[in-house]
Amino acid sequence: MKFGKLELNPAVSPGVLDTETWDAARAWEQLSRADFDWTVLTRTVAGGPALSTSSPLRVWPGSVAHGPDGAWCLTSLPDGQSVFCCVGQQPATSLPGRTIGEKPVTANLKLTAFVTDASNIDSFCRELLPEKGPRMLGATPRLGIGTRMTTQVWPGIFDAMTRREMAANSIQNSIRELSLLDDLLEARPAETNYSTGIGQIQMGWTGSSYEGLWVAGVLAALKSPNPLRYGADADHIQVKRGPTGLERAKRVIFAARYYSFFTLDMADVLDYAALNEPSPGAAEDVLVQKVPDAIERRGILECHTQPFCVGSERYRLDAAAVGRFVGKYWDALGTAGELASYIAALKNGVGFDLELTIDEHPPEVAAFDCLTSSEEVLFLAREIQRRRLPITHIAPNFGQEKGHDYRAPDGLAGLERRVRAEFQIASGFGLMLDVHSGDDLTSATRQVFGRATGGHLHFKVSPMLQLIYARLLRDFHPALFERWWQDAVAYARREAAQGSPVAKD
Numbered sequence: 001m002k003f004g005k006l007e008l009n010p011a012v013s014p015g016v017l018d019t020e021t022w023d024a025a026r027a028w029e030q031l032s033r034a035d036f037d038w039t040v041l042t043r044t045v046a047g048g049p050a051l052s053t054s055s056p057l058r059v060w061p062g063s064v065a066h067g068p069d070g071a072w073c074l075t076s077l078p079d080g081q082s083v084f085c086c087v088g089q090q091p092a093t094s095l096p097g098r099t100i101g102e103k104p105v106t107a108n109l110k111l112t113a114f115v116t117d118a119s120n121i122d123s124f125c126r127e128l129l130p131e132k133g134p135r136m137l138g139a140t141p142r143l144g145i146g147t148r149m150t151t152q153v154w155p156g157i158f159d160a161m162t163r164r165e166m167a168a169n170s171i172q173n174s175i176r177e178l179s180l181l182d183d184l185l186e187a188r189p190a191e192t193n194y195s196t197g198i199g200q201i202q203m204g205w206t207g208s209s210y211e212g213l214w215v216a217g218v219l220a221a222l223k224s225p226n227p228l229r230y231g232a233d234a235d236h237i238q239v240k241r242g243p244t245g246l247e248r249a250k251r252v253i254f255a256a257r258y259y260s261f262f263t264l265d266m267a268d269v270l271d272y273a274a275l276n277e278p279s280p281g282a283a284e285d286v287l288v289q290k291v292p293d294a295i296e297r298r299g300i301l302e303c304h305t306q307p308f309c310v311g312s313e314r315y316r317l318d319a320a321a322v323g324r325f326v327g328k329y330w331d332a333l334g335t336a337g338e339l340a341s342y343i344a345a346l347k348n349g350v351g352f353d354l355e356l357t358i359d360e361h362p363p364e365v366a367a368f369d370c371l372t373s374s375e376e377v378l379f380l381a382r383e384i385q386r387r388r389l390p391i392t393h394i395a396p397n398f399g400q401e402k403g404h405d406y407r408a409p410d411g412l413a414g415l416e417r418r419v420r421a422e423f424q425i426a427s428g429f430g431l432m433l434d435v436h437s438g439d440d441l442t443s444a445t446r447q448v449f450g451r452a453t454g455g456h457l458h459f460k461v462s463p464m465l466q467l468i469y470a471r472l473l474r475d476f477h478p479a480l481f482e483r484w485w486q487d488a489v490a491y492a493r494r495e496a497a498q499g500s501p502v503a504k505d
Helices: 024-033 038-043 118-128 154-164 181-185 210-223 245-255 272-276 280-290 294-304 319-347 374-387 411-428 443-453 463-476 478-497
Strands: 058-067 070-076 082-088 099-104 110-115 142-145 168-174 192-195 199-202 230-238 261-265 308-310 313-315 353-357 393-395 432-435 458-461
Touching: 024 082, 024 099, 024 110, 038 070, 038 082, 058 118, 058 210, 070 210, 118 210, 142 230, 154 168, 154 210, 168 210, 168 458, 181 210, 199 478, 210 230, 210 245, 230 245, 245 319, 261 319, 272 319, 280 294, 280 319, 294 319, 294 374, 308 411, 313 374, 313 411, 319 353, 319 374, 374 393, 374 411, 411 432, 411 443, 458 463, 463 478
Parallel strands: 142 168, 142 458, 168 230, 230 261, 261 353, 353 393, 393 432, 432 458
Antiparallel strands: 058 070, 070 082, 082 110, 099 110, 192 199, 308 313
């Protein structure tokens, strides 16, 4: 089928469109002709046993909800589409979006069917079945699980979440892996982006869109028979340098407006050189330049020069240190505030998690030259509080490198000291620490994060699931694996020639 300038079969390419009802007339034809006793829906509870039927329809018990206008469920159709169905005495009105049809099923009951587009899915989860939708999890410890393989990994993720009784952001991909649906529909060329430690990559290489991944992920959760505590993370929403950086970030946020977690990546717009200013006087001058109003400047100094104690550790920033941190972070914090307000306006009262991440770095800055100090975390935490930013999570640069275990000069002992100190500071301000690229770390390094935080953290993984999937694909579908392998090797050769150390390895 053709959608704008994009041609694809949505049944075999999920995670692209912002709907799973792409041919409403065909969907209603299949639904209305199916031999199914819809009255069973009124007697079914969420998570109950499978609905017995000889129909080709798949009615998902895990999605059953009882609302003011009847009993609801998600139904899959033979051609791969899905719809929301409601059985009640009157035509259903709980969802604001488009209906595809309505018919009587008994003298007193009517069946109404709705498209499963993003707007209807969001309304269904918030109004009818909130326990099965993505939501703000606040300080809940969890994994962030990258879903580069889209629908292929959710069964395993949901099973692990159920067996371990754990929370997770089970819908998670970054600006590097996802496209904007508008760009796909208009057949715009893929943009290039810098990935720390890897080099230049084409964005959207998974084939999914922000909108489509959310739709596919929430529908997968609704199909699960088990209760799930999960969020949807629009990861690494980068604010890039230049006049279009902020507007680009807003475009991404709008595409991801139904997500429950937003990761604002400010690494590219920080002034890393500001921390190296040797002159205290010059450092204080930066504060004057960034904050010309004397009254505001006095308030900032009063806020940040107060002593802060964690156990036996006592921190106190002087005016020069405040000036250096203002130099590095001031513009980025202002941008974060503008984006936070933009997200809040889009969410219209719906809660969301918001992460400030500085874990990566631009190509001209070496990995171990920008490790985040405890004093930086204290400055950021105080400034987040002073500005009343709705930030719930912070991801310092602990020294992770894509494709490598921890290898900074301070070793694991130094890492543990830093993580423990920064965890204590962040916790004191109600912030949760986030750790990125977690599955590139060995067990010993992961245990450092566990000990230093008592397991109270948000730990993000992604590449390992792709490797597991690749091994299974090699065994069960070798021809497809070979195509993937040859494409990956050709790409690695191109990037190795451009200097990428990961590609060279």
